[in-house]
Each structure stands twice: as C-alpha cells, then as structure tokens.
Amino acid sequence: MNKNTNNLDNLSEKTDFVIRFAGEGGQGLVTSADALARAATSAGYYTQTFSTFPSQIMGGPASSQVRISTSPVLSSGDGVDVLVALNKFSYDNHYQDLVDGGVTIYNAEEYSLPDGGQYFGIKADELAKSTGNARAANMVTIGAVASLINFSLEEVDNFIRKRFTRGRDGDEEIIKANISAVRLGVEVANLSGFSVGELAPASKSDGDQIMVTGNIALSLGATAAGLNYYVGYPISPATTILVWMENNLVGENKFAYQVSSEIEAISAIVGAGYSGKKAMTATAGPGISLMSEGLGLAWMSEIPVVVVDVQRGGPATGLPTKSEQSDLFTCLHPAHGDVKMPILAPGTVEECFYAGALAVNWAERYQGPVIIMSEMALSDRGENIPKPDLASIKNETRNVYEGKNGFKRYQTWDGSGDLTPMPIPGGAGAYVANGSEHDEIGDTTHLPKHHIRLTERRFNKLKLLGEAHYEIENENADIIISPWGSSKGPAREAYERLRRNNRNVGWVYTVALHPMPDVVLDALKTAKRVIVPELNYQGQWSTLLRQDGVNAESITKYDGTPFRPGELVESIKVKLK
Amino acid sequence: MSKRNPEYDFVWCPGCGDFGVRRALEFALAEYTIENEKPHGSNVIVAGIGCSGNMVHLMEGDQPFGIHGIHGRTLPIALGIKSGRDDLNAVIVAGDGDFLSIGAEHIGPAAQRNLDVTCVIMDNGVYGLTKGQSSPTSDIGMVTASTPYGKIEIPMSPLNYYMTVGVSYIASYYSSKPKILAKYIQQAMDHRGFSIVHVQSPCTTYNDTYDLLKGKPRDGIKGLAWEIPDDHDPSNEKSAKELLQKPGIPLGLIYKFEGKTLQDRQQEIRERIGEKTVEANLASYTV
Numbered sequence: 001m002n003k004n005t006n007n008l009d010n011l012s013e014k015t016d017f018v019i020r021f022a023g024e025g026g027q028g029l030v031t032s033a034d035a036l037a038r039a040a041t042s043a044g045y046y047t048q049t050f051s052t053f054p055s056q057i058m059g060g061p062a063s064s065q066v067r068i069s070t071s072p073v074l075s076s077g078d079g080v081d082v083l084v085a086l087n088k089f090s091y092d093n094h095y096q097d098l099v100d101g102g103v104t105i106y107n108a109e110e111y112s113l114p115d116g117g118q119y120f121g122i123k124a125d126e127l128a129k130s131t132g133n134a135r136a137a138n139m140v141t142i143g144a145v146a147s148l149i150n151f152s153l154e155e156v157d158n159f160i161r162k163r164f165t166r167g168r169d170g171d172e173e174i175i176k177a178n179i180s181a182v183r184l185g186v187e188v189a190n191l192s193g194f195s196v197g198e199l200a201p202a203s204k205s206d207g208d209q210i211m212v213t214g215n216i217a218l219s220l221g222a223t224a225a226g227l228n229y230y231v232g233y234p235i236s237p238a239t240t241i242l243v244w245m246e247n248n249l250v251g252e253n254k255f256a257y258q259v260s261s262e263i264e265a266i267s268a269i270v271g272a273g274y275s276g277k278k279a280m281t282a283t284a285g286p287g288i289s290l291m292s293e294g295l296g297l298a299w300m301s302e303i304p305v306v307v308v309d310v311q312r313g314g315p316a317t318g319l320p321t322k323s324e325q326s327d328l329f330t331c332l333h334p335a336h337g338d339v340k341m342p343i344l345a346p347g348t349v350e351e352c353f354y355a356g357a358l359a360v361n362w363a364e365r366y367q368g369p370v371i372i373m374s375e376m377a378l379s380d381r382g383e384n385i386p387k388p389d390l391a392s393i394k395n396e397t398r399n400v401y402e403g404k405n406g407f408k409r410y411q412t413w414d415g416s417g418d419l420t421p422m423p424i425p426g427g428a429g430a431y432v433a434n435g436s437e438h439d440e441i442g443d444t445t446h447l448p449k450h451h452i453r454l455t456e457r458r459f460n461k462l463k464l465l466g467e468a469h470y471e472i473e474n475e476n477a478d479i480i481i482s483p484w485g486s487s488k489g490p491a492r493e494a495y496e497r498l499r500r501n502n503r504n505v506g507w508v509y510t511v512a513l514h515p516m517p518d519v520v521l522d523a524l525k526t527a528k529r530v531i532v533p534e535l536n537y538q539g540q541w542s543t544l545l546r547q548d549g550v551n552a553e554s555i556t557k558y559d560g561t562p563f564r565p566g567e568l569v570e571s572i573k574v575k576l577k
Numbered sequence: 578m579s580k581r582n583p584e585y586d587f588v589w590c591p592g593c594g595d596f597g598v599r600r601a602l603e604f605a606l607a608e609y610t611i612e613n614e615k616p617h618g619s620n621v622i623v624a625g626i627g628c629s630g631n632m633v634h635l636m637e638g639d640q641p642f643g644i645h646g647i648h649g650r651t652l653p654i655a656l657g658i659k660s661g662r663d664d665l666n667a668v669i670v671a672g673d674g675d676f677l678s679i680g681a682e683h684i685g686p687a688a689q690r691n692l693d694v695t696c697v698i699m700d701n702g703v704y705g706l707t708k709g710q711s712s713p714t715s716d717i718g719m720v721t722a723s724t725p726y727g728k729i730e731i732p733m734s735p736l737n738y739y740m741t742v743g744v745s746y747i748a749s750y751y752s753s754k755p756k757i758l759a760k761y762i763q764q765a766m767d768h769r770g771f772s773i774v775h776v777q778s779p780c781t782t783y784n785d786t787y788d789l790l791k792g793k794p795r796d797g798i799k800g801l802a803w804e805i806p807d808d809h810d811p812s813n814e815k816s817a818k819e820l821l822q823k824p825g826i827p828l829g830l831i832y833k834f835e836g837k838t839l840q841d842r843q844q845e846i847r848e849r850i851g852e853k854t855v856e857a858n859l860a861s862y863t864v
C-alpha cells in the first residue's frame with residue numbers, strides 16, 4: 001500500500017480522491033473546491049471540503065481541497081491525488097503531500113517546472129478567454145481534474161447547467177462558455193497522458209442530501225429546536241453563525257443582532273433567556289474568555305442560554321484561522337466558583353446539526369447554560385449530509401410557572417421529581433434572578449444553609465441531562481481509541497484501517513462530554529487502556545478522564561492542523577507494541 | 578421583597594439617598610402600571626452591583642420581576658430583555674461606579690440603538706458597597722479609601738456624556754424629593770427610547786453631599802443644585818448643551834427627542850423580509 005494513499009487497496013478503480021487547490025487567498029480556491037464537491041455530490045458521491053487560509057481576505061498562502069468518495073467521508077484524508085498549484089510557492093509547499101502516482105497541474109501563466117515530473121502546465125486564463133468568458137478559468141481547471149480522475153463530464157455539464165440557470169438573459173451563453181472551458185481543460189489533461197485512476201461509480205444514497213458547513217448545520221439545528229434569539233460579535237471561525245442568523249432568523253418573535261462585544265452578547269442572551277426566549281450566541285476562544293463572568297451568572301441564577309465556542313488555535317489572539325481542541329478546560333469551568341458546564345462536542349458536520357438542537361433543549365430542560373464546542377475543522381468544511389427530518393427534532397418547551405404570586409423559584413431540589421417551573425416576566429411569580437447567592441425567592445443571602453442547598457441544587461440539575469449520540473465498539477480490546485470533537489473523523493478512519501489489519505483496538509465516542517452517558521463512562525472505566533487523539537499540548541480530555549478513573553493517555557498534535565488518519569495509524573501501532 | 582425578609586442581609590445606612598430613590602421608583606411604577614393597564618409583573622428591574630442595585634430586593638408593595646446580575650452589565654442584560662420582549666418595561670437601577678466606570682462601554686451602543694429602557698442612576702460620587710473608594714464622579718483631590726493622598730483625575734460629567742453619545746431622554750434630579758423625582762422616572766418610562774434619570778443620591782457614610790447639594794445658608798454654603806427654568810425647551814439640542822455648561826447641578830428635564838428605537842427598526846425588517854421558516858432555510862441547502 002502506498003504510504004499516503006486514501007484508497008483501501010490497489011484496485012484499478014479508486015473509491016476515494018483528494019483534490020487540492022493551492023495558491024493565494026482571493027484566487028477562487030474555495031469556489032473551485034466547492035464546485036467540484038457539488039458536481040460530485042449531485043452525481044451521488046460523498047464529499048467533504050476543507051480550507052486553510054491566513055487571516056486576510058486577499059493574498060497569503062491558502063488552500064482548499066475536496067475529498068470525493070464512494071462512502072461517507074470521515075476526514076480530509078492523508079495524501080493528495082491531484083494538486084492544482086496556482087503559484088510556485090504553493091507547489092513547493094504542497095507537492096510533498098501528493099500520494100505516489102499523484103499529479104500536479106501547475107499554472108503555466110505564472111511559472112514552469114523542469115521536464116520529466118508528474119505534472120503538466122495549464123494556461124487557464126488564456127483558455128478561458130478563448131471561450132469568450134474570462135471568468136470561466138475555474139472551469140478549465142475543473143475539466144483538467146475531471147479528466148485525471150476519469151470523472152463523468154456529463155455530471156460536470158449538469159452541474160454547470162444547474163449553477164448558471166438563473167432565469168436571466170445570457171444564461172445560455174454563460175453555460176456554453178463554461179462547458180467549452182471544461183472541454184479545453186480536458187484536452188490539455190488528455191494530451192499530458194496522466195491519470196490518477198478511475199473513480200468507482202457512485203452508489204446513490206437514498207433520500208435528500210444537503211450540502212452544508214458545520215456552522216450552518218449547527219445554526220439549522222438550533223433553530224429547528226425553536227431558537228428564537230441570537231446575538232453575537234464577529235470572530236473567526238464563529239462569524240458565519242452570526243451572518244447566518246442575521247440572514248435567516250427573521251420573523252415574528254425572532255431576533256438576530258450584532259452587539260458590541262462578547263460581554264454584551266452573553267449578558268444579552270442571559271436577559272433574553274430570563275424573559276422566556278430560546279437564546280444563543282457563538283464565539284471563539286477570546287470571546288469565551290470575555291464571557292466567563294456572564295456564564296457564571298447564567299449558572300448561578302439558573303437561566304437557559306446556549307453558547308457556542310468554535311475553537312481556533314492558541315491563547316490570546318492565537319491562531320484565528322487554524323484548528324485546535326484546546327478550550328476544553330476553559331469551557332468546562334469558564335467561570336469562577338463551583339461551576340461545571342454541560343458540554344456537547346459534535347465530531348462531524350451532521351453531528352453539528354443535532355448538537356445545535358440538543359443544546360437548546362438541554363438549556364430549557366435544566367434551566368441553565370449549555371456550551372457547544374465546535375472547531376475550525378468543522379465550522380468551515382462543507383459536507384453533504386442526509387437532510388434532517390424536522391419532524392424528528394424535539395422542541396422542548398420550558399416548564400413555565402403559571403400559579404399565583406409568591407412563588408419560590410429557588411427551592412431545594414435533590415434531582416428526583418420535576419424541577420420547579422420558571423416564572424417568566426409578564427406572568428405570575430415575580431422573583432429576582434440573582435447572581436449573588438440567594439434564598440428561595442431570589443433575595444441575596446450569605447446564610448450557609450442557602451449556599452449549601454443551592455450549590456447542590458445547581459449540580460443536581462445536571463442529572464436531567466446526559467443523553468446524546470455515542471458509539472461503543474469492541475470495548476474489551478487491548479486499546480480503546482476515544483477521540484472527541486472533530487478528531488473523530490481521522491480517528492475513525494485509523495480505527496477502521498487497524499481493524500482491517502486485525503489489530504486489537506476498540507472504539508468509544510461521545511458527543512456529550514459533560515455530563516457523559518453512564519454507559520460511555522462505564523465502558524471507558526473498564527477499558528484496559530484508552531488512547532485519546534486530541535489537538536492540544538496538555539492532553540486535556542485524557543487529563544479529565546483520568547480524574548474520572550479512566551486509564552487514559554493522549555496522542556497530541558498542536559500545529560494548527562487536524563490529524564491525518566495515516567499518522568494516527570502509525571502512532572497507535574507504536575502504542576500497540 | 579414585599580415584607581421584611583429576615584434572611585436578607587443587606588440594609589442601607591440611615592439617611593442614604595437611595596431610600597428616596599426607592600420611594601420615587603415605587604410611585605413611578607405604580608402610576609405607570611395603572612396608566613398603561615399592565616400587570617405589575619411586566620415591570621422588570623435590572624439591577625447593578627452596589628448599594629444602589631440592592632434596591633431590587635428592597636422594593637415594597639407589589640413586586641416587579643428583577644434580575645440582579647453582574648457588575649456593570651445592566652444595559653446589555655436589559656438589551657436582551659427588551660429586544661426579545663418589547664412588551665416588558667425594563668428599568669435599570671445602578672450606581673455611578675457600575676454604570677459609568679465598569680459599565681461605561683455599553684452606554685454609547687445603547688444610545689445608538691435608542692434602546693427603549695429607563696435607567697435610574699444613583700450617583701453618590703463614591704463606591705459605597707466596597708467601602709468608599711473613588712468613582713468616576715468623585716472630585717479631583719478627593720480623599721477616599723483608594724485615593725488617600727487625593728484623587729488624581731478630573732471627574733467626568735455624566736450629563737454631558739449622555740448628551741454627546743445621543744441618549745434620547747436625559748433628566749437630572751436628587752433623591753430628596755421623591756414625588757418630583759417619581760414624575761421624571763415615570764416620564765422616562767413613558768418615553769419610547771433610551772432614557773436616563775441621573776439622580777444625586779448622597780452616601781451618608783462615605784460621601785455626605787446633602788449640604789453641598791442643597792446648601793446650608795447658616796454655614797454660608799450655597800447649594801450646587803439649581804432648578805432648570807420653566808422656559809427651557811428640552812427638545813432643543815443647542816439649549817440643552819448650553820444648559821449643561823452652567824456650573825452646579827441642574828434639576829429637571831434637560832433633553833428629549835423622539836426617534837425610532839432598535840425594536841421599531843427590527844420590526845420594520847420583519848415586515849420587509851417576512852417570515853423565514855426552518856423548513857425553507859433547510860430546503861435551501863438541498864443538493
């Protein structure tokens with residue numbers, strides 16, 4: 001097997017290809033990868049796109065890739081089958097990621113490479129101009145790629161027709177130009193004589209598919225559970241949630257709005273949650289740091305809110321456009337005092353949808369803050385997922401107090417029976433939602449008996465939560481692989497490869513990190529040895545698991561990029577020795 | 578709390594100006610509630626942290642809802658209440674430290690939004706609850722717990738600040754005449770837009786300014802406070818600004834303009850764009 005390949009065996013027909021476009025930000029790299037992904041999805045393949053770019057709009061090294069597969073795509077893969085390198089710098093930086101037999105298409109308008117390598121040049125702009133549509137350069141390249149992977153041109157044409165049929169004069173002309181651009185690209189590639197194999201036919205999946213990023217999936221999920229209030233402050237990689245909400249959370253009783261800081265965001269959703277709204281904000285690490293006092297207020301005064309942390313890298317301003325899983329300690333205990341936040345950490349784009357919905361329901365049910373931990377590796381990658389069935393999404397409504405005035409909102413509660421209902425302004429049961437320790441009606445008090453009973457009440461409420469998607473397989477194996485968040489994808493691929501090679505490995509995975517489903521914690525506790533692949537230096541999740549009595553250790557990575565399945569296979573093999 | 582709660586462990590010092598402000602707020606809420614035919618439970622008191630914010634627990638009679646959050650964040654909490662529930666009457670009670678120091682960053686944005694909330698600010702020129710440190714409105718040279726050799730900043734002028742950032746209802750008064758103060762608070766609640774009633778509310782323990790405000794002719798002290806003349810036109814921005822150039826502390830309505838609120842503009846968007854359903858949003862991503 002090739003050291004880097006994404007394909008299972010040396011079949012003549014390939015099941016999996018990675019195509020990467022590398023160049024400068026602003027060169028339409030994302031558009032090219034997205035176009036190819038959409039064409040392949042329409043043809044019935046599974047696709048996943050992934051981009052890296054510096055924190056600038058134009059210029060600077062950037063790349064965008066698409067992985068096309070006959071089965072659901074779990075990660076961005078190992079090697080690259082086709083590299084489109086738009087400048088010399090990006091060729092130099094990416095060619096070493098090519099699999100054996102991989103091919104580079106270089107931008108012959110910018111530079112040339114010495115004869116004899118696994119590459120050929122293309123003058124996409126010049127060829128596009130010859131079709132009469134200078135903007136079709138992307139399509140020249142896509143034609144060349146399609147030829148290299150023997151992808152059906154009919155499907156590319158269908159895609160072009162779909163995209164450019166916009167009910168305007170001139171649609172037909174644009175479609176024609178784009179189709180001839182594709183043919184010109186095909187011709188150049190055919191002349192080069194290269195091919196990287198033939199993509200096996202797609203096994204069309206049943207039911208509708210949607211093509212979304214993690215952030216869009218999360219937004220859709222939250223609104224499916226009845227979210228009706230959103231405020232946020234722009235920050236990568238969470239901004240696209242704010243933008244989505246501003247565009248789509250519109251209508252009666254709905255509100256989406258850009259506030260002037262993360263402190264305003266958390267305070268406003270506390271005010272909204274208190275008044276009966278299903279309220280959410282999303283941010284990244286720097287914003288979570290600013291929200292810590294407000295999150296403590298939501299916990300203390302028992303107000304339902306959802307906060308999304310789309311993690312990026314590093315402390316302070318850190319690495320705004322890179323992926324890291326390093327906010328776990330912070331999200332679990334963001335505030336001072338005795339606090340432990342419920343946390344949902346989706347691992348795939350599809351799980352982002354369901355985590356969005358579940359977080360809203362959890363917040364309503366236990367009357368407190370819930371944190372969703374997403375990541376750059378999920379937020380911006382596009383993926384086709386089965387279209388969720390809205391009828392199956394629960395829309396839990398808050399237990400609202402409807403009795404007479406003089407209600408005791410903060411009664412002692414041991415976790416059995418129903419949690420006391422919550423009065424809502426405008427209705428009966430006026431009380432003070434208090435961030436200072438308080439008595440039953442919310443008046444400030446320092447009496448030990450109240451601090452004891454309410455501290456217990458706040459922790460007992462967590463018993464209402466815990467259910468969420470989990471996976472347990474071969475839990476008696478020598479080594480259990482147990483990733484969290486987006487490391488699930490590459491870890492799962494690694495797990496499957498190791499199993500195929502008859503390695504004695506098992507699998508435990510949970511979206512709910514706190515509280516965890518009992519079966520998951522039991523499986524982890526009884527496991528001989530648990531390996532946690534995670535993108536941080538300290539091994540944050542394995543540290544927390546050890547506190548719970550799990551024999552856990554981490555495989556860490558902290559260069560700002562996600563794991564590759566191949567590198568995980570190698571490190572786990574070392575542990576198996 | 579409607580009756581004395583024996584377990585509630587905060588009381589104001591005798592003579593504290595906040596007593597008078599509480600009476601004024603109680604009057605204003607009662608009147609407002611009757612006149613607007615709203616249930617008392619549609620009033621929400623958003624309290625800052627300080628002696629002043631403790632008012633939310635000390636209200637007598639019919640109880641409003643309350644939220645006693647964290648230091649300096651009354652405005653964004655009220656934003657969440659009001660932008661989600663325009664039917665509620667949100668009233669902020671906070672001190673000079675809470676509102677003008679740690680919370681100052683929220684005043685400008687709230688003014689630009691013309692957020693329809695009413696702020697009752699109790700200015701005692703000191704941090705009362707933390708035992709007498711200097712505040713943004715303490716005088717230069719003032720000796721406080723945290724400025725033992727005299728304060729080394731010039732005091733801010735809250736009224737000029739409100740004017741500059743565009744607050745749409747600005748009144749100034751003191752705590753000693755609750756009935757009149759109540760009138761301004763009620764006007765502020767009725768005003769559709771961002772209203773501030775800035776109240777001189779002396780701290781008898783750390784900064785007793787009663788004599789300074791009202792004067793004490795026997796000791797030759799001329800009071801700082803002066804009534805705004807009846808012929809002042811509060812809708813005239815220029816004369817409001819001129820008024821604020823005069824020394825001392827004006828008592829009365831300084832400035833007021835009618836404009837759209839954040840909620841009004843949001844409603845316009847709803848009407849223009851229409852309803853976006855979850856089903857339609859989801860369907861737009863079908864491939």
Ligand SMILES: Cc1ncc(C[n+]2csc(CCOP(=O)(O)OP(=O)(O)O)c2C)c(N)n1
Pocket residue numbers: 625626627628629630648671672673674675676699701703704705706707712
């Ligand atoms: C984040 C934070 N910092 C500091 C404090 C401590 N603190 C409580 S009240 C207060 C100042 C109160 O002054 P002011 O708002 O003028 O209210 P007053 O007591 O004078 O009515 C401070 C600094 C706190 N509660 N939270």
Ligand code: SF4
Pocket residue numbers: 588589590592593594595628629701705706779780781782783
């Ligand atoms: S310390 Fe000052 S502000 Fe606080 S209650 Fe006493 S008099 Fe009032």
Ligand SMILES: [Mg+2]
Pocket residue numbers: 627672673674699700701702703704705712
């Ligand atoms: Mg004060």
